Amino acid sequence: MPSFSPTPEQAAIIATSRDTTDNLAVIARAGAAKTSTLVMIAEAIPKTDILCLAFNKKIADEMTQRLPSNCEAKTLHGLGYKAWWQFTRAKMKVSDKKVFFLLKTAIDDLKGDDRSDAYESLAETLDFIKKGKQVGWLPEEYRGHWKPLFSDEEFFENLPMEPSALQMDLIKLVSMQSWQLALKGEIDFDDMIFCPALCSVSWPSPSLTLVDEAQDLSPINHHILKKIVKSRRIIAVGDPLQAIYGFRGADVHSMTNLIKMFSMKELKLTISFRCGRKIAQNAHWLAPDMSSPEWAIEGEVRRPIGWLASEIKPGDAIICRNNAPLFRMAIRMIEAGQLPELSGKDIAGPLKKVLTGLGKPKDLRLQALSALEQWRGKELSRAREGARGAIEDKAECLRVIIEKTKSLGDAIAYLEHLLTREGRVYLMTGHKSKGLEFDRVWFLNPGLCRIERDQDANIKYVIETRAKSFLSYVSTDTFEMEEDEEEVA
Numbered sequence: 001m002p003s004f005s006p007t008p009e010q011a012a013i014i015a016t017s018r019d020t021t022d023n024l025a026v027i028a029r030a031g032a033a034k035t036s037t038l039v040m041i042a043e044a045i046p047k048t049d050i051l052c053l054a055f056n057k058k059i060a061d062e063m064t065q066r067l068p069s070n071c072e073a074k075t076l077h078g079l080g081y082k083a084w085w086q087f088t089r090a091k092m093k094v095s096d097k098k099v100f101f102l103l104k105t106a107i108d109d110l111k112g113d114d115r116s117d118a119y120e121s122l123a124e125t126l127d128f129i130k131k132g133k134q135v136g137w138l139p140e141e142y143r144g145h146w147k148p149l150f151s152d153e154e155f156f157e158n159l160p161m162e163p164s165a166l167q168m169d170l171i172k173l174v175s176m177q178s179w180q181l182a183l184k185g186e187i188d189f190d191d192m193i194f195c196p197a198l199c200s201v202s203w204p205s206p207s208l209t210l211v212d213e214a215q216d217l218s219p220i221n222h223h224i225l226k227k228i229v230k231s232r233r234i235i236a237v238g239d240p241l242q243a244i245y246g247f248r249g250a251d252v253h254s255m256t257n258l259i260k261m262f263s264m265k266e267l268k269l270t271i272s273f274r275c276g277r278k279i280a281q282n283a284h285w286l287a288p289d290m291s292s293p294e295w296a297i298e299g300e301v302r303r304p305i306g307w308l309a310s311e312i313k314p315g316d317a318i319i320c321r322n323n324a325p326l327f328r329m330a331i332r333m334i335e336a337g338q339l340p341e342l343s344g345k346d347i348a349g350p351l352k353k354v355l356t357g358l359g360k361p362k363d364l365r366l367q368a369l370s371a372l373e374q375w376r377g378k379e380l381s382r383a384r385e386g387a388r389g390a391i392e393d394k395a396e397c398l399r400v401i402i403e404k405t406k407s408l409g410d411a412i413a414y415l416e417h418l419l420t421r422e423g424r425v426y427l428m429t430g431h432k433s434k435g436l437e438f439d440r441v442w443f444l445n446p447g448l449c450r451i452e453r454d455q456d457a458n459i460k461y462v463i464e465t466r467a468k469s470f471l472s473y474v475s476t477d478t479f480e481m482e483e484d485e486e487e488v489a
Contacts, residue, residue, distance in 0.1 A: 009270065013026055013037060014041060017044055023233060025236050028238065028268075029239055029268075029287055030283070030461070034212070035212070038063070038067075039068075042210070045070075046068060048208050049070060049207050050071040050207070051204055053074060053079075053209065054073050057077075072206075076221060077193060081187075084187065084191070085185075087202070093185055095186055095188060098186060099130070102178055103125060106174055106177075118166060118167075128159055129178070133175075133178075135158075135249060136150060136223065137151075137154075138179060138198070140152050147199075149198070161383055193220060193221070193224070208232070210237070212237055214236035214255055216243065240253075242458060242461070244431055244462055272290055275290075275296075275467065277297070278298060279300075279464070279467050280292045282471065283465055286457055286460070299471075300469065303473045304472060306478040306479075306480055307478060309338055309479070314425065317426045317427075317438040317441050317442070318340075318427045318441075319428055320463075321463075322389075322393045322396075322445075323347065324396035324399075325448070326429070328400050329479065330342045332481070333425065339424045340423045340425050343429075348415070352412060352415060354372075361408055361412070363407060364407055365403070365407065367408070372395060372402065376391065379391045430463045431459070433466050437467075437468055438467060440467065440471075441463070441471050443472065445475055446460065446463075
């Protein structure tokens with residue numbers, strides 16, 4: 001990208017930041033140089049002490065290198081850790097396994113069927129406890145100098161799966177025990193946000209708070225942000241069309257709610273410095289204001305009837321809404337002599353746990369498929385509306401693996417092989433692709449993004465705008481190993 005002066009949009013944002021005291025919401029489309037704009041804002045007001053809130057530690061470190069000396073880049077977790085230490089004055093110990101050990105101890109105290117049932121659902125119960133921290137919930141009967149953000153009824157009704165009575169008891173018990181340890185200084189990563197959000201801790205008080213990736217904030221993040229900003233100034237940057245993390249607790253209307261909360265004036269960054277002209281124009285169905293700079297390449301958008309393994313180049317990304325089609329593609333690409341890398345290490349554990357629970361390693365394919373169908377039916381019967389798609393996707397991933405192998409033991413080994421191999425073509429879901437960019441993107445099975453469904457339109461937009469020069473809409477059904485010999489002749 002050539003060097004350039006600020007665009008008219010950037011100049012307006014810089015001038016408004018420098019010449020007014022307005023709270024601002026900068027709506028920045030995909031690839032619209034939002035980080036560079038944040039740096040320009042900070043440079044334009046050198047006498048203002050600024051706190052810049054970054055989405056993760058890596059981004060915070062990168063911003064520290066780019067921001068001027070009047071600006072400090074931090075994550076909310078980093079701020080929360082310091083605030084909690086100042087509040088408790090305890091020797092801090094970060095223990096990622098804290099809740100696991102508490103839950104295991106609680107289960108070991110059970111007897112008979114309760115113990116076996118609790119162990120069977122241990123991973124799910126752990127996840128529910130984690131969700132409690134993410135939304136700011138503590139059991140109502142456990143009262144003190146803290147103020148939970150959710151009632152018992154609100155929390156349990158919003159879990160993706162209906163918890164059993166035993167699970168509810170364990171969730172309440174372990175949540176209280178975890179909080180008690182946190183008061184003594186033993187915390188996990190979630191506690192760094194959860195604990196200080198519920199208590200009257202001391203937060204920094206900068207003259208200006210800059211917020212990056214504001215569309216991904218959760219309600220508990222908003223709660224903390226109000227305590228930091230108070231009556232001072234805030235400038236938040238984000239793209240509401242890239243809000244796709246509702247499944248993990250983000251506020252799907254984060255930007256809209258921030259604008260109301262802080263009476264923000266809206267400004268825009270619509271020029272994408274990432275996407276070629278045709279790729280930016282292709283996103284107009286959702287982002288009609290998105291454009292490209294004059295020097296941008298033309299780019300290419302394709303909708304072929306079929307596609308060949310030989311067309312896929314090293315460094316390409318194949319992106320899909322769901323995991324299962326990616327599993328199927330990875331297997332077919334290996335058979336075609338390609339080197340795919342499947343981005344799914346975080347789902348390896350849960351998938352392997354389901355496979356292991358289906359039976360014995362020596363069980364043959366048909367037995368394993370039958371057990372998988374029973375597992376699927378049981379999970380769907382407990383699932384609430386929003387969780388059913390994830391269950392179907394997980395079941396289909398496992399079906400793909402089992403159908404490719406002779407026994408359950410072979411399926412477990414093959415799963416591990418798929419998810420640990422390194423490659424030159426990257427396969428990932430739309431959620432995993434956010435924040436990344438590639439010269440060439442193959443959008444696999446775009447019909448899985450049902451844009452009438454909550455956030456699916458945003459997922460489709462995110463996938464489309466990962467591409468810099470080439471975007472092709474393709475299907476697993478039309479993928480071919482090699483050209484037909486007669487056609488080649």
